[in-house]
Structure formats: structure tokens, C-alpha cells
Amino acid sequence: xxxxxxxxxxxxxxxxxxxxxxxxxxxxxxxxxHSEADSGLAHLRLVDQALCIGPAAASRxxxxxxxxxxxxxxxxxxAIHPGYGFLSENADFADAVERAGLVLxxxxxxxMRLMGDKIxxxxxxxxxxxxxxxxxxxxxxxxxxxAQHLCDTIGYPLIVKxxxxxxxxxxxxxxxxxxxxxxxxxxxxxxxxxxxNPAVYAERFLEHPRHVEIQxxxxxIGNAVWLGARDCSVQRRHQKLIEEAPAIGIAPExxxxxxxxxxxxxxxxxxxxxxxxxxxxxxxxxxxxxxxTRLQVEHPVTEMTTGVDIVREQLLIAMGxxxxxxxxxxxxxxxxxxxxINAEDPETFRPAPGRVxxxxxxxxxxxxxxxxxxxxxxxxxxxxxxxxKLIVHGADRQDAMTRMRAALDEMQVSGIPTTxxxxxxxxxxxxxxxxxxxxxxxxxxxxxxxxx
Amino acid sequence: MTVLDDLPHLVxxxxxxxxxxxxxxxxxxxxxxxxAPEVVSGPSPAAEISPPPxxxxxxxxxxxxxxxxxxVEERPVEQDEIVGFVEIGAVLLxxxxxxxxxxxxxxxxxGEVVGYHLSLFEIRHG
Numbered sequence: 001x002x003x004x005x006x007x008x009x010x011x012x013x014x015x016x017x018x019x020x021x022x023x024x025x026x027x028x029x030x031x032x033x034h035s036e037a038d039s040g041l042a043h044l045r046l047v048d049q050a051l052c053i054g055p056a057a058a059s060r061x062x063x064x065x066x067x068x069x070x071x072x073x074x075x076x077x078x079a080i081h082p083g084y085g086f087l088s089e090n091a092d093f094a095d096a097v098e099r100a101g102l103v104l105x106x107x108x109x110x111x112m113r114l115m116g117d118k119i120x121x122x123x124x125x126x127x128x129x130x131x132x133x134x135x136x137x138x139x140x141x142x143x144x145x146x147a148q149h150l151c152d153t154i155g156y157p158l159i160v161k162x163x164x165x166x167x168x169x170x171x172x173x174x175x176x177x178x179x180x181x182x183x184x185x186x187x188x189x190x191x192x193x194x195x196x197n198p199a200v201y202a203e204r205f206l207e208h209p210r211h212v213e214i215q216x217x218x219x220x221i222g223n224a225v226w227l228g229a230r231d232c233s234v235q236r237r238h239q240k241l242i243e244e245a246p247a248i249g250i251a252p253e254x255x256x257x258x259x260x261x262x263x264x265x266x267x268x269x270x271x272x273x274x275x276x277x278x279x280x281x282x283x284x285x286x287x288x289x290x291x292x293t294r295l296q297v298e299h300p301v302t303e304m305t306t307g308v309d310i311v312r313e314q315l316l317i318a319m320g321x322x323x324x325x326x327x328x329x330x331x332x333x334x335x336x337x338x339x340x341i342n343a344e345d346p347e348t349f350r351p352a353p354g355r356v357x358x359x360x361x362x363x364x365x366x367x368x369x370x371x372x373x374x375x376x377x378x379x380x381x382x383x384x385x386x387x388x389k390l391i392v393h394g395a396d397r398q399d400a401m402t403r404m405r406a407a408l409d410e411m412q413v414s415g416i417p418t419t420x421x422x423x424x425x426x427x428x429x430x431x432x433x434x435x436x437x438x439x440x441x442x443x444x445x446x447x448x449x450x451x452x
Numbered sequence: 453m454t455v456l457d458d459l460p461h462l463v464x465x466x467x468x469x470x471x472x473x474x475x476x477x478x479x480x481x482x483x484x485x486x487x488a489p490e491v492v493s494g495p496s497p498a499a500e501i502s503p504p505p506x507x508x509x510x511x512x513x514x515x516x517x518x519x520x521x522x523x524v525e526e527r528p529v530e531q532d533e534i535v536g537f538v539e540i541g542a543v544l545l546x547x548x549x550x551x552x553x554x555x556x557x558x559x560x561x562x563g564e565v566v567g568y569h570l571s572l573f574e575i576r577h578g
Contacts, residue, residue: 052567074565
């Protein structure tokens with residue numbers, strides 16, 4: 001395997017900054033690539049080498065695998081860290097990286113394909129003893145009558161989902177049998193357009209589940225550990241807003257059993273790198289949704305509760321080193337909460353790019369801020385609206401919420417609207433304060449507000 | 453209601469958020485808006501006294517390895533004249549003068565890795 005000394009960071013924003021910091025910890029030469037709209041990104045001041053790879057459009061810069069690989073060749077990179085989003089779960093890109101003789105900081109293309117397809121992923125999970133929702137074992141048959149028969153045996157309500165996608169696209173909830181045909185046809189059409197794969201499958205729909213996920217790390221020599229659970233149920237339109245660790249109200253033994261199964265699944269499929277198994281949790285039962293074969297936005301809450309530097313571990317794994325921790329040494333302490341600060345209208349969630357007049361980060365014990373913001377920075381309109389992650393760690397959930405309230409009160413950003421006021425309100429909202437809300441919590445809160 | 457009815461609103465939002473270019477397309481039509489820099493009303497005292505010398509950058513058309521063409525010295529050039537190349541694998545992309553004028557020294561060394569739209573030369577004119 002190629003020796004890794006020079007790492008190209010194929011991403012932008014806060015996560016690019018996070019990866020540069022990890023590279024510097026390990027004495028690795030860092031290479032930052034950026035689009036023409038992103039020459040002012042904060043991490044470009046920290047990298048050893050920076051290169052503009054294309055115009056603002058992501059399709060011609062961060063999503064253009066050929067350009068990223070050309071940048072890697074021009075700068076002599078040994079490895080590529082894809083961060084999250086963009087090319088991070090693109091199996092064709094992972095193949096191309098390998099063909100170029102480079103190391104991808106992440107799993108193999110084969111594993112990405114296996115877990116990227118929801119049908120094969122579910123099959124693999126069943127083999128590893130991971131609990132799954134009852135549903136079609138494969139794609140629904142083309143013939144709608146056969147599909148109807150199959151769905152009738154699963155039972156209603158059910159959800160029709162795109163095999164090759166996520167994020168809510170190609171997804172339809174079917175509450176009764178006579179709604180099924182329309183749902184399948186529209187989901188197929190949407191999935192084909194969004195993911196280039198019209199295959200859809202069906203599984204039971206849970207009415208009020210929580211979103212609970214398990215963070216894993218696996219090295220190239222067959223070691224795999226799980227690093228506790230996160231609860232990411234506060235979402236809007238399938239996008240997470242608040243994440244916390246651990247998931248309250250679930251017995252540690254139950255989580256441990258699930259985590260152990262996830263680590264076992266990693267070893268069985270030959271998984272390498274950081275990854276996350278996502279589950280729905282309702283009535284004491286976990287059901288696998290999907291695996292994210294990459295670093296996740298919310299990884300810091302796991303870092304805060306376990307003390308494991310996940311990005312540093314990713315790089316060490318890419319360098320061929322064994323994991324720094326064994327399962328026996330993984331313990332979780334206290335409670336961590338992360339609020340995603342997006343440049344958006346806090347009421348409508350409409351993206352609101354523009355120039356940041358002032359940015360004042362909060363601080364103090366137990367407060368961590370991951371951001372690329374600075375005074376005068378212009379949030380471009382071309383990319384995701386995430387501009388900061390505010391993370392707190394406390395002795396318990398109450399303590400963490402107290403620290404988050406104080407941090408949100410202290411944080412100042414002017415020039416652009418952000419979701420911070422919404423987070424501040426949520427920190428006092430009885431449902432969130434009680435904990436254990438479902439994935440529909442925020443939507444129902446919005447409905448109540450508009451009704452009153 | 454057509455997209456043309458929305459133009460004033462779109463332009464106002466582009467101005468508010470510093471967006472200079474916006475493209476939108478569907479199966480039947482395509483729309484691209486490119487905003488000119490905002491004109492500040494009122495006379496510009498500096499412009500009245502002495503117009504500053506105009507300089508036009510010559511940008512790299514792509515990321516790659518830069519090779520100057522012709523003598524590496526200040527010299528007059530015509531518009532569209534090839535003043536260098538950017539090597540992308542086996543391909544040499546020409547770097548052309550966007551307008552005529554006096555071409556300055558290259559701003560980067562021969563053989564240096566250059567990024568997309570990096571300024572490679574300056575042309576003085578006017």
C-alpha cells in the first residue's frame with residue numbers, strides 16, 4: 001500500500017478545516033482544493049498547498065472526480081479525504097482513486113456499492129444479525145399487481161423507498177392499499193431522476209420513531225469498534241438539526257448489544273474507516289435504515305463523549321495503522337449536544353447566503369465550535385448552508401443543555417440570518433427538554449405554531 | 453405569471469446576497485442572469501481627475517502546468533494572441549490574450565502548477 005504523507009482534502013467549509021487540523025496533528029502535508037467561489041475559505045490559510053480546481057458550480061469542482069484526481073496528480077497527493085457529502089460515498093470515484101494508485105480515506109468501492117444500495121445493504125445486515133424492518137427482500141417487481149400482493153403481505157402503513165438514494169427523495173408513505181400504485185409510480189420516477197436508479201423497495205412505516213445511530217471505526221487489519229450511540233431525531237425534511245450522545249432512555253445494555261452487532265458486521269463485510277449504522281427506534285425495537293460509509297457531520301458528539309478523535313483515526317487507518325483504541329477501552333462520559341448552525345431563515349429554512357459582518361464564537365468549559373466563519377466571510381449560494389456546529393459537553397443532559405443555552409446566548413453572528421434563534425427556542429421547549437422525541441417532533445411543533 | 457415577472461425580485465435577491473450569475477433550465481427553456489457591477493450614482497472624483505491605467509488579467513483556462521509562449525519580457529500583444537499554455541496531461545490548452553495591449557512578465561514560473569482562473573499575466577492598455 002502507498003505510504004501516506006500528503007493528503008488532499010476534497011471538501012470545503014467546516015469539515016475541510018476539521019481535516020486540516022487532524023493532518024497537522026499527524027504531521028501530514030495537507031492540500032486544500034477549492035472552487036472559484038471559495039478562495040476565501042478558512043482552511044486554505046492552514047493548508048500546506050491550495051489549488052483552485054474549477055468554477056463555483058459543485059458539478060464542475062467538488063463533485064467532479066476527474067478534476068479532483070487531476071488536482072491530486074498535480075500536487076503529488078498520496079491520499080484523498082472526501083469529508084462528507086460531495087464524492088464521499090461515490091463508489092465510482094473510490095474506484096478511480098484506487099486506479100490512480102492513491103489511497104481513499106474511507107472504505108473500498110465494493111463496500112460502498114454494497115451499502116449504498118439499500119436492498120443489498122439490508123440483505124447484508126440480516127446476514128450479520130442486525131435488526132431490519134419487515135419489508136420486500138429486494139426491489140418491488142415491475143408488475144404492479146405483484147408489487148401490490150407483496151406489499152399487502154408486509155402490511156400498512158408502509159413506506160416505498162428508492163434503492164439507490166436517501167434524503168427523502170424517492171420516498172412515499174402508503175397508509176392504505178389503494179394508495180400503493182400511485183406511490184410506487186411516483187417514487188420510481190423520482191428515484192430515476194434523482195439517483196439514476198428507478199428501483200424501489202417497501203418496508204413497514206413506523207409512526208413515531210426516533211433516529212438512533214451507531215458510530216463505528218474499522219482498520220485494515222480486521223479490528224472494528226463501536227463508539228456509542230447518537231440520537232439525531234430533531235430533523236426537518238429528513239435533515240438533522242440537533243444531535244446528541246448518548247441516546248437517552250435506552251438501556252446501555254441494549255445499545256451495547258446493537259453496537260457489538262455493528263462492529264461484527266464491519267468485520268464480516270471488510271469495512272474500513274469511519275462509518276455509521278442508522279436505525280429507527282420505536283417501542284423498544286431497533287430497525288436498520290442505512291449505513292453511511294463516511295464521516296458524518298455529527299461525529300463531534302461522539303468524540304466529546306468517548307474522547308476518540310475520529311478524524312485522526314480515519315487518517316491513521318488510511319496510513320495502514322491499527323486502531324488506537326480497543327473496544328475494552330471505549331467508554332462514554334457525560335452528555336454531548338450539537339446544534340447545526342445553518343445560514344438560513346430560522347422560520348422558513350430558506351437558505352440565506354451573504355456577507356458575515358461579525359462572528360463571535362462562544363467558549364468556556366465544555367464548549368466546542370467547528371466553523372469556517374470569520375468577519376467578512378461571504379457565504380456563497382452554491383453549496384450547503386451549514387456554516388457552524390456548536391457542540392457542548394456536560395456531566396449529564398441537563399448540564400449539556402445549560403451549557404448549550406449559554407453558548408447560544410453568547411454566540412454572535414451578524415450580516416446573515418442563521419438557525420441559532422431556533423436552536424435557542426428548542427433548548428427551552430418542553431418536548432426537547434424531556435428528551436426522546438421522535439423524528440416528527442420539529443414538524444409537529446411547526447404545525448402547532450402555525451395553528452396557534 | 454412568467455419568470456420575466458419575477459425578474460425584478462430575482463435581481464434584488466441576487467444583489468442582496470452578492471450573487472453575480474444565476475442559471476436555471478428545464479426541458480423547454482433556459483435562463484441565465486449575469487449582473488453588471490452596481491453603478492454608484494453621482495460623479496466619481498477620482499475618475500474625473502485622472503483615469504487609472506487599465507489592467508486586464510490573463511487567466512488560466514484550467515488547472516494544470518503553466519508554460520509561457522514567446523519571449524518572457526514585456527511586449528505588445530494582440531487580442532486572442534496565444535501567450536502561453538496550460539498542460540493537462542497530454543493536452544496543451546492555449547492561454548490567449550483577452551484584449552490587445554502591453555503584456556507584462558508572467559506572474560508564475562514556467563512549469564508551475566496553476567489553479568483554475570489564476571492570473572498568469574497582466575495586460576496594460578488604454
